[in-house]
Amino acid sequence: MVELEVYRAQVREWLEKDAPQSLRGLHDPKYAYWGGRKPELPHPDSQRYCELAAERGLTAITWPTEYGGGGLTPAHERVFQQELARLGFPPPLVGFGLTMIGPTLLQFGTDAQKAEHLPKIVRGQIRWCQGYSEPNAGSDLASLQTSAVLDGDEYVLNGQKIWTSYGDKSDWMFVLTRTNPTAKKQQGITFILIDMRVPGVEVRPIRLISGASPFCETFFTDARAKASDVIAGVNQGWTVAKALLGHERTMIASVFGSGSRNPADRGNALAEIARSYVGEDASTKRLADPVLRDAITQIDMDTRCFLATVQRNADNVKAGHRPGPESSLFKIYGTELNQRREELTLRVRGPQALGWEGPGYSAEELSKTRDWLRSRGNTIEGGTSEIQLNIIAKRVLELPGD
Numbered sequence: 001m002v003e004l005e006v007y008r009a010q011v012r013e014w015l016e017k018d019a020p021q022s023l024r025g026l027h028d029p030k031y032a033y034w035g036g037r038k039p040e041l042p043h044p045d046s047q048r049y050c051e052l053a054a055e056r057g058l059t060a061i062t063w064p065t066e067y068g069g070g071g072l073t074p075a076h077e078r079v080f081q082q083e084l085a086r087l088g089f090p091p092p093l094v095g096f097g098l099t100m101i102g103p104t105l106l107q108f109g110t111d112a113q114k115a116e117h118l119p120k121i122v123r124g125q126i127r128w129c130q131g132y133s134e135p136n137a138g139s140d141l142a143s144l145q146t147s148a149v150l151d152g153d154e155y156v157l158n159g160q161k162i163w164t165s166y167g168d169k170s171d172w173m174f175v176l177t178r179t180n181p182t183a184k185k186q187q188g189i190t191f192i193l194i195d196m197r198v199p200g201v202e203v204r205p206i207r208l209i210s211g212a213s214p215f216c217e218t219f220f221t222d223a224r225a226k227a228s229d230v231i232a233g234v235n236q237g238w239t240v241a242k243a244l245l246g247h248e249r250t251m252i253a254s255v256f257g258s259g260s261r262n263p264a265d266r267g268n269a270l271a272e273i274a275r276s277y278v279g280e281d282a283s284t285k286r287l288a289d290p291v292l293r294d295a296i297t298q299i300d301m302d303t304r305c306f307l308a309t310v311q312r313n314a315d316n317v318k319a320g321h322r323p324g325p326e327s328s329l330f331k332i333y334g335t336e337l338n339q340r341r342e343e344l345t346l347r348v349r350g351p352q353a354l355g356w357e358g359p360g361y362s363a364e365e366l367s368k369t370r371d372w373l374r375s376r377g378n379t380i381e382g383g384t385s386e387i388q389l390n391i392i393a394k395r396v397l398e399l400p401g402d
């Protein structure tokens with residue numbers, strides 16, 4: 001296996017010579033590329049950058065080479081991330097394929113399923129969404145009612161999902177379905193993959209007060225999924241569902257908790273912003289408000305400690321350790337840390353952080369208002385904080401209960 005510093009030199013050379021230089025300096029979540037059959041291009045070169053990176057195994061560095069991954073270790077992936085940040089490139093590809101269904105297929109998929117789906121994820125050809133929640137099955141996910149009935153070599157799906165993030169932009173969905181209505185609720189669930197182009201799949205965006213529609217309702221009316229796309233066997237879906245939630249919770253915790261969605265709010269950068277709103281002490285040249293100074297330093301230290309812990313766990317997961325209930329600890333801490341960070345940036349900017357539209361606010365200030373509101377969803381998505389506390393009580397602390 002290539003030695004780390006040799007690898008660093010290789011990826012640095014690739015980024016400096018072969019990657020589209022137009023993307024240099026755009027190390028910002030708004031340039032993230034999600035791929036798919038009808039991809040949205042945050043930059044005209046995003047798709048080409050993704051394809052070039054995929055050819056070199058750089059979109060899924062730790063996945064096996066036979067599926068288009070890099071076949072390398074989490075340490076190599078970290079080196080690549082460091083070089084991306086150093087040269088200011090965005091990641092070549094992001095999405096639920098890489099962070100949720102891909103790792104789940106690596107754990108539970110058959111060779112044929114992995115060969116069918118993983119290379120398309122690696123190359124950014126298929127964008128995935130998550131069909132878990134239903135109108136009457138959110139926290140109590142195991143009560144889901146969307147049915148799947150076998151007909152020949154296909155399952156026929158009927159029912160409704162809700163809160164499907166980016167359902168209208170996705171190509172395939174991983175769906176939890178009920179295949180045995182009489183069994184104990186966790187035992188009658190099947191995890192199946194469906195191509196959203198088949199007849200009988202209708203996606204309706206839910207329009208939020210902001211005018212954006214990041215969520216959808218998804219309706220299945222006699223929609224057909226291939227029986228060969230059942231993962232880990234019929235009525236075995238609850239185990240797969242929980243494993244995927246472990247990946248999802250760790251991903252949510254690290255994306256939001258690390259502050260990587262808003263690099264400008266981290267550490268020194270936030271101190272600089274605060275200086276421009278609050279002013280600096282003329283003699284010490286430090287931020288004038290000592291209480292704010294203390295709060296910014298505390299958030300920065302907490303973020304660094306949290307990142308180091310999540311990184312250690314991510315390394316274990318990529319080395320084969322399955323995410324367990326510890327992902328609930330990360331999810332609570334990381335999402336609450338992000339909410340604290342957003343509250344703090346609000347304090348820093350004062351009334352300028354509460355604009356919605358119109359003159360008097362900069363584009364950055366208007367986007368901060370939205371980030372602050374978005375952070376409220378962090379403690380709901382992927383399972384609410386109350387549900388994580390229940391999991392920790394039961395599975396980590398082993399307290400009595402049902």
Ligand SMILES: Cc1cc2nc3c(=O)[nH]c(=O)nc-3n(C[C@H](O)[C@H](O)[C@H](O)COP(=O)(O)OP(=O)(O)OC[C@H]3O[C@@H](n4cnc5c(N)ncnc54)[C@H](O)[C@@H]3O)c2cc1C
Pocket residue numbers: 129130131132133134135137138139140162163164165166377378380381382383384385386387390
């Ligand atoms: C930003 C965002 C993105 C999302 N994306 C997706 C997606 O792509 N796909 C998908 O399938 N879903 C998605 N969801 C849905 C999400 O998983 C659910 O909202 C979540 O699981 C909670 O379910 P619910 O909304 O039905 O709330 P409910 O389950 O009705 O909960 C309501 C309240 O009751 C509390 N509560 C419920 N049960 C208990 C209990 N046993 N003990 C203590 N408190 C309890 C909850 O904590 C909550 O405060 C998304 C949600 C958000 C906010």
